[in-house]
Amino acid sequence: xxxxxxxxxxxxxxxxxxxxxxxxxxxxxxxxxxxxxxxxxxxxxxxxxxxxxxxxxxxxxxxxxxxxxxxxxxxxxxxxxxxxxxxxxxxxxxxxxxxxxxxxxxxxxxxxxxxxxxxxxxxxxxxxxxxxxxxxxxxxxxxxxxxxxxxxxxxxxxxxxxxxxxxxxxxxxxxxxxxxxxxxxxxxxxxxxxxxxxxxxxxxxxxxxxxxxxxxxxxxxxxxxxxxxxxxxxxxxxxxxxxxxxxxxxxxxxxxxxxxxxxxxxxxxxxxxxxxxxxxxxxxxxxxxxxxxxxxxxxxxxxxxxxxxxxxxxxxxxxxxxxxxxxxxxxxxxxxxxxxxxxxxxxxxxxxxxxxxxxxxxxxxxxxxxxxxxxxxxxxxxxxxxxxxxxxxxxxxxxxxxxxxxxxxxxxxxxxxxxxxxxxxxxxxxx
Amino acid sequence: xxxxxxxxxxxxxxxxxxxxxxxxxxxxxxxxxxxxxxxxxxxxxxxxxxxxxxxxxxxxxxxxxxxxxxxxxxxxxxxxxxxxxxxxxxxxxxxxxxxxxxxxxxxxxxxxxxxxxxxxxxxxxxxxxxxxxxxxxxxxxxxxxxxxxxxxxxxxxxxxxxx
Numbered sequence: 001x002x003x004x005x006x007x008x009x010x011x012x013x014x015x016x017x018x019x020x021x022x023x024x025x026x027x028x029x030x031x032x033x034x035x036x037x038x039x040x041x042x043x044x045x046x047x048x049x050x051x052x053x054x055x056x057x058x059x060x061x062x063x064x065x066x067x068x069x070x071x072x073x074x075x076x077x078x079x080x081x082x083x084x085x086x087x088x089x090x091x092x093x094x095x096x097x098x099x100x101x102x103x104x105x106x107x108x109x110x111x112x113x114x115x116x117x118x119x120x121x122x123x124x125x126x127x128x129x130x131x132x133x134x135x136x137x138x139x140x141x142x143x144x145x146x147x148x149x150x151x152x153x154x155x156x157x158x159x160x161x162x163x164x165x166x167x168x169x170x171x172x173x174x175x176x177x178x179x180x181x182x183x184x185x186x187x188x189x190x191x192x193x194x195x196x197x198x199x200x201x202x203x204x205x206x207x208x209x210x211x212x213x214x215x216x217x218x219x220x221x222x223x224x225x226x227x228x229x230x231x232x233x234x235x236x237x238x239x240x241x242x243x244x245x246x247x248x249x250x251x252x253x254x255x256x257x258x259x260x261x262x263x264x265x266x267x268x269x270x271x272x273x274x275x276x277x278x279x280x281x282x283x284x285x286x287x288x289x290x291x292x293x294x295x296x297x298x299x300x301x302x303x304x305x306x307x308x309x310x311x312x313x314x315x316x317x318x319x320x321x322x323x324x325x326x327x328x329x330x331x332x333x334x335x336x337x338x339x340x341x342x343x344x345x346x347x348x349x350x351x352x353x354x355x356x357x358x359x360x361x362x363x364x365x366x367x368x369x370x371x372x373x374x375x376x377x378x379x380x381x382x383x384x385x386x387x388x389x390x391x392x393x394x395x396x397x398x399x400x401x402x403x404x405x406x407x408x409x410x411x412x413x414x415x416x417x418x419x420x421x422x423x424x425x426x427x428x429x430x431x
Numbered sequence: 432x433x434x435x436x437x438x439x440x441x442x443x444x445x446x447x448x449x450x451x452x453x454x455x456x457x458x459x460x461x462x463x464x465x466x467x468x469x470x471x472x473x474x475x476x477x478x479x480x481x482x483x484x485x486x487x488x489x490x491x492x493x494x495x496x497x498x499x500x501x502x503x504x505x506x507x508x509x510x511x512x513x514x515x516x517x518x519x520x521x522x523x524x525x526x527x528x529x530x531x532x533x534x535x536x537x538x539x540x541x542x543x544x545x546x547x548x549x550x551x552x553x554x555x556x557x558x559x560x561x562x563x564x565x566x567x568x569x570x571x572x573x574x575x576x577x578x579x580x581x582x583x584x585x586x587x588x589x590x591x592x593x594x
Contacts, residue, residue, distance in 0.1 A: 012503050079533045082498070089499050100440030111491065112464070118490035125537065130554055131544035135482030137475060144471035151463030158456035161449055162442040186443040224510035233518050240522025244529035251530050252537055255566070269566065270538050274556050283553035290550065404551075 002095050006201070007214075009093040009194055011221045015234030016241035018180045019163050019188065020173035021087040025245065026164070029084050030153060032077040033117070037150050039070035043335055044143060046417055049381065057387040060414035061341070064333040067417070068260030071337025074124050075256055076249050081117060083245035094190050095197055106159050113152035116145045128272050128336045162187050177231040259338040273338035279402035282342055285334060285418065288403045291370040293424045302408050304392070308356035308430040315352075317408045320394060323347045328389050334418040344412045346393035350386060358430040360386050365431050366411060369424040378422045384413040392425065517585070520578050527574030531567050538563045 045053060046063065056062060098104055120142065127138055157164065166187055167173045175181055185192030228234050258268025258275075265275060273283050288294050296302070303314035326348040333339035353364075364380040384390050390413040394401060401407040406423025413421065444450040475483070509521060538559050545555040 011507070014506065075537070078537060082533070085494060085499065086502065089503065092495060092499075102440040106441055109460075114494065115487040115491045118494055119487055122490065126540055126544070129541050129544035130550060131540065131547065134486050136479040136486070140474040141471070141483060144467050144474065147463045147467030147470060149467075151460045151465075151467060154456045154460030154463065156460075158453040158460060159441050161453050161456070162445045165445065165449065186439065187445075188442060189439050220511070221507060224507045228510065236518040236522050240519075240525045243522065244526045247526055248530045248533040252533060255534070256537075269557075269562050270534070270541065270559065272541065272555050273553065277556055278553040284551055285554075287551050 002197075003214075005093040005095045005097070006194070006197060007218055007221070009090045009095070010198070011225075012090040012093065013225070015180070015228055015237045017087050017090055018167075018173075019183060020167040020170070020180065021238070021241070022084065023164050023167040024242075025080060025084040025087055026157075029077060029080045030157070032073045032080060033149060033153060035073045036070055036077070037146055039066040039073070040143075040146055042066050043070065043417060047335070047420065054381060054383050055415065057383055057389065057414045060330050060389065062415045063417060064260070064331040064339040064341075067333055067335060068257070068337055068339060071124075071128060072253055072257045072260060074121060076253050077117075078121050078125070079245055079248035079252060081121060083241070085114065086241075091190060095194065099189070099193065106155075109152045109155040109159070112148065113156055116149045116152065120145050120149060130272075130336075178235040179231045180234075271338065272336070273334075275338075275340045279404045280342070280396045280399065282332065282340055282396065282405060283338065284404045285336075286373070286375075286423070288424070291368070291373060291424065293369045293371075294403070296369045297403055297407055297424045304409055304425050305427045306352055306356050306429075307427065308353075308358045311356045313355060317394075320347050320392065320409060323351065325394075326388075326391055328391055328412070328414075330389065330391075330412050330414055332412075332418050332421060333416075342396050343398065344391050344393040345395040346391040346409065346412075348388055349390040349392055349411075349413075350388055352392060352428070353385065353430065356430065358385075362430050365427075365429045366422045366425065367427040367429075368422050369426045375419045375422065378411070378420050380411075380413065380420075384416065387414060389414045392428075517582075519581055519585070523577045523581060524574055527570050527577075531570045534566055534570075535563060538566075 043063070043066065046055060049055070098107070123134060123138060123142060126132065127142070132138055163183060166183060173181060182188075183191065228237060252270075254264060254267050255269045256271045258264040258266065259271035259273040268274060275283070278284050288297060301316075303316050304320065305312060305314050324347070325345050328344050329341055330344055331339050331341040361382050362385070363382055364385045366378045366380055368376050368378075370376040390411070392409050393406075393412045394409055396402075396405055401410060406425070409425045410423040411421050411425065444453060509525075541555060541559045542563070545559060549555045
């Protein structure tokens with residue numbers, strides 16, 4: 001077993017698999033995960049705010065950008081994580097597997113980090129494809145794992161900090177010939193142990209060398225590794241590795257982020273959404289059929305009820321159309337990352353609230369015609385309710401709302417996730 | 432083994448500052464893992480833990496037992512057989528292959544999800560399989576151009592040196 005681990009570790013060694021590579025990729029990956037955590041927390045609290053929380057309504061594209069960055073950083077983290085795991089792969093085969101009780105905890109924290117981060121990226125990506133093949137709820141697990149990932153990452157950085165510091169700069173990492181300067185035994189005990197065991201094995205010439213298949217494989221591997229020991233060659237290998245990780249990361253971002261960012265729109269080859277596609281030139285998520293509103297939304301007797309305590313009034317579509325119309329350019333920004341700015345026209349919410357004498361500091365409860373669904377009832381904080389840009393929209397992109405976009409009337413507010421831009425309005429209550 | 436006792440369990444601190452930062456990171460890290468665990472037990476039904484555990488272990492196995500050994504094996508094969516080829520050419524081709532493979536990893540689930548039938552026509556609107564084919568073609572052409580360009584430059588450099 002010891003020999004197997006030794007052979008595997010030696011076989012897996014390569015000029016790109018050193019502490020400097022791990023430091024470089026670890027920095028980028030850590031940054032990507034941190035960005036994902038912060039933008040993810042912002043999105044989470046927008047959707048499930050504590051009662052005291054208030055959010056900025058300006059700039060109107062704030063959520064569009066934070067959520068676009070969340071998804072894009074997550075996609076960029078896929079090649080970065082693969083590269084990082086590639087750089088540290090030999091660490092998997094330590095001999096002996098555990099030398100010290102503290103090391104059990106260290107290896108456990110890495111196992112936890114690898115498991116949670118791989119799963120997080122896989123489920124996050126598949127969520128943007130709206131495919132959920134796993135036996136647990138996506139949203140809750142995605143939220144819980146985000147803390148575990150950052151926590152196990154912090155533990156991992158704590159353990160490796162002296163090594164990270166040692167290899168932070170390229171000029172401290174390679175000698176004049178471009179050879180990697182190995183760390184001292186104090187800094188990288190696992191590596192020192194591996195070297196010691198290997199040297200011991202070489203010294204004991206009397207110990208029988210592996211024969212048969214194992215021996216042949218070992219020699220074959222040694223042979224394959226031989227040319228990489230030249231410094232010039234290992235420098236090329238390293239550049240190839242970083243080139244591969246870098247181009248892959250830039251490539252996957254460039255070919256998918258057009259669903260969220262205008263400059264990359266022409267390159268959107270693999271994004272799960274395409275801007276401008278759909279009724280009213282706008283993509284949709286929940287359809288009228290899925291929401292079971294095909295009849296209620298088309299009912300000619302439809303009214304929007306506005307209630308403030310005892311005072312309440314019912315407005316028909318004609319009543320709303322007869323009121324002063326406001327125009328706003330606001331984005332629809334989905335939590336799945338895609339977004340699109342559209343031209344909305346409708347009654348300003350503040351004017352409707354004035355009709356029932358609602359005070360400025362109150363929240364609203366907005367109810368859709370939907371029969372059921374997690375977003376049938378939406379709560380709106382006063383920062384959105386009193387923002388003049390918030391509309392009860394009747395038109396989008398120059399024509400009457402399509403039923404898929406919430407006909408007869410929907411909410412559109414600045415800087416909120418798409419699921420909270422309630423469609424097929426039925427009731428607005430001041431609470 | 433006597434050496435083991437002399438070698439520390441984990442990288443040794445190099446100063447008081449490092450020690451302090453490590454302590455803070457460790458405490459924050461353990462606390463965050465605790466928060467994650469608490470959120471999980473608070474929001475996810477215990478009946479789902481088994482499935483989650485299977486997927487977590489599966490994620491590690493998919494990488495450590497499938498992806499990584501295949502990559503290591505291919506790297507060894509290339510190291511053995513690619514001796515007659517210039518190292519830089521191998522490196523350029525490797526960049527192309529990795530880009531193609533990473534794109535494939537991201538797009539294949541998209542093809543599957545599309546085949547299963549999206550909720551509406553604006554979800555997954557493209558023919559992702561065909562686009563992936565085109566992407567591989569583009570990567571192949573760009574890689575070939577990069578190799579050709581590199582070889583031309585290298586020959587010129589050698590000619591100048593010998594002249």
